[in-house]
Amino acid sequence: MSNGANAIGRRGLLGGAAAGAAILAAPRIAGAQAKVIRVGMPTVLSGRVAILGTSSRTAVQYAFSRMNEAGGFGGRTLQLVERDSKGRPDEAAKVTRDLINNDGCEIIIDGEASSGGFAVHEVVRDLPVLCVHTNSETSSLTADPKLHVKTAFRCARQGIHDAVAGGVYASTISKQRGLKRWMTCSPDYAYGRDNTAEFLEFARLYDPAIEVVDQVWPRLFAPDYTENITKALQVRPQAMYSALWGGDLVSFMEQSNLYRLFPNVALFSSSLGDPPVLTAIKQLPPGLHTAYRYNRTYPDKPDNTAFADGFAGLAKHEPTNWAWQNYVACQFIGEALKRTNGRTEGAALAAELKGMQISSGLAVDEKLTMRESDHTLIGYPTAWGRTVPKAPFVEDFAPIAWSQILEMETQWKKQKGYA
Amino acid sequence: MNLDVLAGCVTTASCFVTQVSTGLIVGMLLFLVASGLSLIFGVLGVVNFAHGVFYMLGAYFAFAAYEVTGSFILALLAGAAGAGLLGIVFERFFMSRVYGRDLLMQLLVCYAAILICDDLVKIVFGADYKLMGMPESFAAAPVEVMGGFIPGYYIFMLAMALGIGAVLWLGINRTRLGKIIRALAINPQMVGALGINTRLLYAAVFGMGCVLAGTAGALAAPVRTLTPGMGLSVLIESFIVTVIGGMGSIPGALVAAVLIGLTRAFGAIGFPLFTDGLMFALMGLVLILRPSGLLGTRTA
Numbered sequence: 001m002s003n004g005a006n007a008i009g010r011r012g013l014l015g016g017a018a019a020g021a022a023i024l025a026a027p028r029i030a031g032a033q034a035k036v037i038r039v040g041m042p043t044v045l046s047g048r049v050a051i052l053g054t055s056s057r058t059a060v061q062y063a064f065s066r067m068n069e070a071g072g073f074g075g076r077t078l079q080l081v082e083r084d085s086k087g088r089p090d091e092a093a094k095v096t097r098d099l100i101n102n103d104g105c106e107i108i109i110d111g112e113a114s115s116g117g118f119a120v121h122e123v124v125r126d127l128p129v130l131c132v133h134t135n136s137e138t139s140s141l142t143a144d145p146k147l148h149v150k151t152a153f154r155c156a157r158q159g160i161h162d163a164v165a166g167g168v169y170a171s172t173i174s175k176q177r178g179l180k181r182w183m184t185c186s187p188d189y190a191y192g193r194d195n196t197a198e199f200l201e202f203a204r205l206y207d208p209a210i211e212v213v214d215q216v217w218p219r220l221f222a223p224d225y226t227e228n229i230t231k232a233l234q235v236r237p238q239a240m241y242s243a244l245w246g247g248d249l250v251s252f253m254e255q256s257n258l259y260r261l262f263p264n265v266a267l268f269s270s271s272l273g274d275p276p277v278l279t280a281i282k283q284l285p286p287g288l289h290t291a292y293r294y295n296r297t298y299p300d301k302p303d304n305t306a307f308a309d310g311f312a313g314l315a316k317h318e319p320t321n322w323a324w325q326n327y328v329a330c331q332f333i334g335e336a337l338k339r340t341n342g343r344t345e346g347a348a349l350a351a352e353l354k355g356m357q358i359s360s361g362l363a364v365d366e367k368l369t370m371r372e373s374d375h376t377l378i379g380y381p382t383a384w385g386r387t388v389p390k391a392p393f394v395e396d397f398a399p400i401a402w403s404q405i406l407e408m409e410t411q412w413k414k415q416k417g418y419a
Numbered sequence: 420m421n422l423d424v425l426a427g428c429v430t431t432a433s434c435f436v437t438q439v440s441t442g443l444i445v446g447m448l449l450f451l452v453a454s455g456l457s458l459i460f461g462v463l464g465v466v467n468f469a470h471g472v473f474y475m476l477g478a479y480f481a482f483a484a485y486e487v488t489g490s491f492i493l494a495l496l497a498g499a500a501g502a503g504l505l506g507i508v509f510e511r512f513f514m515s516r517v518y519g520r521d522l523l524m525q526l527l528v529c530y531a532a533i534l535i536c537d538d539l540v541k542i543v544f545g546a547d548y549k550l551m552g553m554p555e556s557f558a559a560a561p562v563e564v565m566g567g568f569i570p571g572y573y574i575f576m577l578a579m580a581l582g583i584g585a586v587l588w589l590g591i592n593r594t595r596l597g598k599i600i601r602a603l604a605i606n607p608q609m610v611g612a613l614g615i616n617t618r619l620l621y622a623a624v625f626g627m628g629c630v631l632a633g634t635a636g637a638l639a640a641p642v643r644t645l646t647p648g649m650g651l652s653v654l655i656e657s658f659i660v661t662v663i664g665g666m667g668s669i670p671g672a673l674v675a676a677v678l679i680g681l682t683r684a685f686g687a688i689g690f691p692l693f694t695d696g697l698m699f700a701l702m703g704l705v706l707i708l709r710p711s712g713l714l715g716t717r718t719a
Contacts, residue, residue: 048646050546160584191517216691221645224448226573227687227694229443232690233568234434247548247644254550255642258570282552330582 022295023091027368036079037337037344040099042092042120043111043135046082046166048247051276051321052135056111057082058315059323063330066217074342077367081105081396082086085116092116096123106131106344109329111322114138118147125149130336130349132329135322140193142376143418151346151377153353155329157382162270162291164408165382165400167202170268172240172398173289174207179266181213183237185228185252189245195243195270201410203241213237218244218252225252229259237265237282245271245292250280255341257283272384275318278393288387290394297392299381324362328377329359332370364399378402425689427636433566438684446680447580448635452653453660453672454587455631461667462604462624469509470528470632470657471650472536477502477633478640478649479540484553485640487651492648495637502633503626510625510643515618530657533650541647576638583634584673588680591669598622604667663705663713 007265028050039062043053063359064078065208070080081103083095092112098118099105111121117136124131131152133141141147151211173179185202186192204210214235216228229252232240244252249271256262262285271277272290292298296308296318307327311319336352337344355372362368368379383397384406413419428434452474459467481498485491509532517524518524591597603610603620611617635653643649660679664671679698686694705713 046541046546048540051548056547075531185678216687221652221697223639223649224445226441226444227438230437230684231691232688233437234428238704247646250548251644253641254553257553258572258642260566277548280548282548282550283558376684395477 006327012117029371030159035076037073037076038079038081038103039107039109039333040096040105041080041082041105041109041111042085042095042099042116043082044087044113044116045082047087049087049113051320052113053082053084054262055110055276055315055317055320055323056326057132059311059319059326060109060111060330062310062314063327063334067187067334069328072342073337073340076337076342078334082111084399085112087113087116087120089115089119093119093123096120096125100127104178105194107349108132108324109134110332111135111326114141117141117174117232121147121149121152123154124218126140128346130333130344130353132333133325134231134404136159138418140418142374143413143416145315145374145418146336148375151350152238153332154351155332155370155377156313156325157380158376159198160409160412161378161382161405163198163202164405164412165384166199166270166291167204167206168269168404169289169384170199170203170239171206171210173204173266174210176331177238177266179239180209180211181236181238182210183213183235183240183244184363185232185240185244186215186217187248187323189220190241192217192220197243199241199243199268201406206347220247221248223251225255228252228257229261232265233259238365239266239268241268241270243270245274246277249277253281253285254283262288268384272387273394274321275393276320279318284387284389286386286388289384290387292381292383292385292394292397294319294324295385295392295394295397297395298383298385299364301361301362305361307361326361328358328362328380330354331360332368363371377401378406421689421691425685427578428685428688431566434688436565436567437513437569438645438688439542439681440512440567442681443577443677444573444678444680446676446678446682447577447638449653449660449679450584450673450676451472451580451635451638451654452632453657453664453676454584454669455635456657457664457667457669457672458587458631458659459625459628460661461676462600462620463518463668464515464604465514465525467514467625467628468526468654469532469536470628471652472533473629473632473650474636474653475645475648475650476505476536476542476641476643478551478643479636481545481637481640482549482645482714485551489496491556493639494551495634495669496545497642498637499630499634502636503630506629506633507622509629510622514623514625526701537647543644544647545601547649548644548646549650553641558639579634579638582588583631587631587669593625632681647693654697659702661712663702665712667716668712668714671712671714 024103045053045055060080068077085092110133114136117133127149133154137159139158142154177225183197218228221322227412267288270289273292335358336349340348353370355366356370360368360384363379364381383399385394433465477498480501481494484497485494513528560571561568607617622686650662660675664675682697684696
């Protein structure tokens with residue numbers, strides 16, 4: 001130990017440490033008091049699924065501009081700070097920490113797909129700002145109590161809801177048309193396999209006569225599906241379920257069209273209803289069955305049409321499934337900020353969001369609910385419809401009662417040990 | 420493993436015809452890309468790790484030309500010519516500077532080209548997927564052959580690929596220019612001593628390799644979605660084809676591409692969970708039994 005004139009004493013050390021901590025904390029304190037509320041958004045802005053991030057970002061920008069024009073919250077306006085995670089979970093976690101610690105973001109809108117969403121979820125466990133997951137459809141994120149984070153919510157459709165709705169719809173059609181022989185064609189990764197298994201589980205629950213005669217698993221982002229299509233020609237199923245999505249689904253449809261596959265096989269798709277997919281397919285066969293992803297004509301409400309027009313004015317294309325989820329997330333956050341008069345502490349906003357109901361053009365009935373028990377959205381459209389070759393591309397939406405979805409979800413949670 | 424189903428398919432005319440045609444369809448596009456890769460390696464002695472970029476550029480050039488003109492023929496020409504011209508520019512300004520240098524240096528230049536081109540495509544065409552759409556003339560129902568079905572567009576694609584392969588083979592083996600190119604591959608100093616501009620020839624050969632990749636991209640554009648970075652997956656499969664066929668051998672690339680196509684087509688029937696693995700297993704087998712590839716030249 002030094003006893004020299006310049007030696008730092010214990011009190012000096014403690015004082016210096018306190019001063020240093022105050023300086024380091026200053027940006028966050030300053031951020032909390034700033035007029036602008038910075039909202040961070042980790043999302044995928046590059047690569048093959050960039051449209052997930054770009055349409056999410058546009059939806060948030062559109063929502064924020066409307067809220068700011070309306071006067072903001074307690075004199076404060078909203079500003080979006082987005083970061084590209086490139087679809088990598090490690091990068092998603094890193095940019096989320098940066099957004100909170102370095103960019104002074106007081107709220108996180110997590111625009112990651114499922115893999116990144118779980119990474120962001122764990123960051124928010126450590127840094128408890130309000131986080132709303134807007135694009136992860138994996139049910140366990142909010143259904144598994146072990147993963148529960150007090151300040152994290154999900155404003156997105158989720159797999160189990162879609163599986164029940166799909167099972168109810170598909171079994172109704174299969175009974176009507178006698179579709180017994182089924183085949184599946186889904187991407188070979190966790191989402192594709194889980195989604196397909198859940199769909200089949202509920203479809204067979206409601207129609208035990210359904211028999212799965214074959215399953216093919218093309219790899220994610222495969223450029224060519226010819227071998228899978230010609231296999232379907234050999235197997236000759238009466239119906240096919242596919243969890244392919246995005247550009248993969250577009251390629252699969254165009255290549256299937258060459259073989260005239262779908263006039264002879266009834267297709268049930270989880271993702272065909274997304275407007276960018278529908279518009280990218282040059283020859284959309286009529287009568288294909290698809291889950292609702294987004295459609296400006298459903299729910300048939302003026303607020304929905306206004307959202308579609310406003311979004312399309314900015315993005316130059318129709319809203320995606322991710323777009324409406326992010327727009328609705330902003331509506332929930334806006335309502336929470338209104339109730340806290342612009343206060344952004346994670347706990348305060350979370351307390352407001354629990355069980356919150358908002359009127360929305362995207363609600364099946366009048367209101368969308370952020371369910372208190374597991375912090376997840378319910379009441380959104382889960383209908384299935386049939387394709388038509390021209391806009392609006394999907395019509396005859398058949399809604400599935402939410403009471404039925406919730407009943408089956410409760411049973412599913414018990415089976416999984418979540419309830 | 421569904422060996423019973425596979426045996427049933429092989430012995431049923433309709434299934435056999437459909438799966439063989441599937442194999443040829445998958446294989447012929449791969450052949451076009453891999454033959455360009457082989458040509459460049461065979462003559463210039465460099466592995467063009469950026470070859471997938473020219474496949475992507477060919478597809479995007481074709482897409483743009485089709486959007487503007489509505490002509491599929493012009494789209495094909497634009498895809499091939501655009502990729503070829505950019506290939507020449509790439510060779511002259513970048514690749515020519517790393518000939519004979521360390522492999523890592525070549526890899527670095529190619530990787531930089533991949534990143535830059537992917538970003539440029541994103542800036543110009545956007546990050547979301549595009550589809551060119553099927554020309555009206557190919558919208559007819561698939562042709563029935565012995566109970567199997569082959570789409571008209573795929574018949575056209577097969578004919579194009581085989582035609583290009585034949586022209587390439589004749590050009591290299593039966594013309595004076597082909598003789599010079601073959602000589603260039605063996606002894607460039609001697610060719611230069613004869614007063615032939617070897618730099619120009621190198622650029623032309625590199626450009627021709629890129630024309631082949633661009634043509635494959637343009638032919639794929641009506642049936643495959645276009646995204647920045649789409650060249651990567653086709654590049655990996657093309658390397659497998661090149662390794663199986665023999666580095667630098669164009670007939671080898673043809674044989675290997677058809678083998679890979681048939682492996683995928685019949686693998687989907689008999690080994691549905693191991694179709695991709697079969698490709699790599701085939702490559703491993705060839706590397707063990709014949710390290711220089713099926714039709715590659717053995718080195719001492």
